[in-house]
Amino acid sequence: MSDILVSEQSAPGADGSGRPSGRLLEVDDLRVEFRTRDGVAKVINGVTYHVDAGETLAVLGESGSGKSVTAQTIMGILDMPPGFVTGGQVRFHGRDMLTMSAEERRRIRGEGIAMIFQDSLSALNPVFTVGFQIAEQFRIRRGMGRADAKKRAIEMLDQVKIPNAKGRFSNYPHQFSGGMRQRAMIAMSLALDPEVLIADEPTTALDVTVQAQIMDLLGELQRERQMGMILITHDLGVVADVADRIAVMYAGRIVEEADVYDLYAKPAHPYTLGLLDSIPRMDEKGQELRTIKGLPPNLMNIPPGCPFNPRCPMAQPVCREKVPPLLQIGSGRASACHFAEELVNRD
Amino acid sequence: MTENIIEVRDLVKHYPVTQGIVFKKTVGQVKAVDGVSFELKTGETLGVVGESGCGKSTLARVLMNLEKPTGGSVHYKGQDISKLSGGALRRLRRQIQLVMQDPYTSLNPRMTVGDLIGEPFEIHSEVAPKGSRRGKVKELLDLVGLNPEHINRYPHQFSGGQRQRIGIARALALRPEVIVCDEPVSALDVSIQAQVMNLLEKLQNEFGLSYVFIAHDLSVVRHLSDRVAVMYLGKMVEVGTEDEIYERPTHPYTQALLSAVPVPDPTLRDNKAIIRLTGDVPSPISPPSGCRFRTRCWKAQDVCAQQVPLLEIRRGSDHPSACHFAEKRAIVATHQA
Incomplete structure (x- = not known):
């Protein structure tokens, strides 16, 4: 957790030999673009991150930053076309998933890596009962009979604290409230006991009190099972x-990666600083909020140099010319800013 | 400055639940708003917070006179707005305008920005004579921080934050006195959200507007509001100044709501007093008897099921709270710096 080897990370296991690199899931210099009628949108431009067993990596970013597309690429559920992976690797236990056969990938999905989605109403199939959709996995992937599968599915519903799990087994998704549907989806994703769970904005559609319940549940289940979790969100509070x-994403790149305490105490990228500053704070009530001026770039036309430079209050001529690489600064953190050191060392 | 511009008394809005296609019969009532009273003072911002289904958007619709109340009244400067019609109603509509939540669906994609912002002038032609309209629209665009040259563009050529600015410009077109903002920033990203909040604040100072600011994000409401009302299942459970609600909440629901808000500071992770509510909000078709929060409340006693607690100032507190056992409790409030 303490050593983020940004550039060296690609070495072990990169030859695709299947040699374990010690890392559970690694995304390495991933590049994805969408080829559309209007042009090519470079959605992911070299994303590198990893998650180990038992830890939670939060991927933070605004809409269009590429955080969900990265997750979809990991799961192999990206729409292709228009999406194209143009470079990089996604390694699970050291093996590149992007070059695997479809059958091998299928075996990892659910058992190795599972995902929960933001919108539980559209993620669940409305014409099958919730119980059926959970039990299905036990029947198909574990070869269980109907009765056994049902029993296991009820156990799963029980584990995610759905009251009266037995009675709820034969309910349809629309009969569940938003929070309960999200619980059912968690039950479904954990059914095959995955090693990594990707949670894509799991609580964005929920009210705060329900959000707190769901985050508690996720944390509890993660600790029990020692899962690695990738939490994709835009909510600085949840993170x-x-x-x-x-890992903070901007315009398809990781711009900063750090331990949670370091990041909030001393952000090392002006974008992170801007995000933290734009949260309303109680000691600044009535004052104007500090904002990040301008808009995120159009991904079909990302500005040269640092993609953040047109909005950056610290931008210098060098920022318009050279793309800052994600470099390690200090221990266990990395920033893609030419002036990261100055930012961290200022008071 | 402290006169009431809007007074709401015992406002009730029920929607019938019907069954049958030819012979519709009413089988129940969705009690969306069930006895709400408050007042809005000139120039102030009243924040309304609550979770989905608590009736805050219905409240906005009744304030806008888009829905007739089932009971109770809304007075604008002493006039009962639900009793107005014809010319008087049209004159009233000029004074209360709405900013909607979703900047993607609230703008007609086939109209240019100029037409969208200029449309209120078609209906209220006394505000801007025909020849001066384009000039007025350009002024409005400039006012909300958009380029006046973009008057002929269509909504899809703008980002979410810019569209919300168009929505605000449209609400401002008739120089209203009150703007009802129904979740104006909840569809926007954090960095854009701050820009729009600054704009709303700037406009309020410039034009002396009064806002009813409806949102579910407690920190956003806190930043903008002078007073805050907390709603639960069609009722107001607590009303007070921003400070009273956030620093000295007395209603258990307010306390639970505040404690559930994630604080963007990892160092507070372990010393937060967290109240976890169990279960979901009950159905507004058949709300619990007595206090509506009692089914999820850890303080509930027999009296809570029998007696509806009134929204009144309780002992040991300085602001109204609708709980039989109202009591101060320190909460690590949202976003302590």
């Missing part, structure tokens, strides 16, 4: 509560 490490 502060549950993450171990944070």
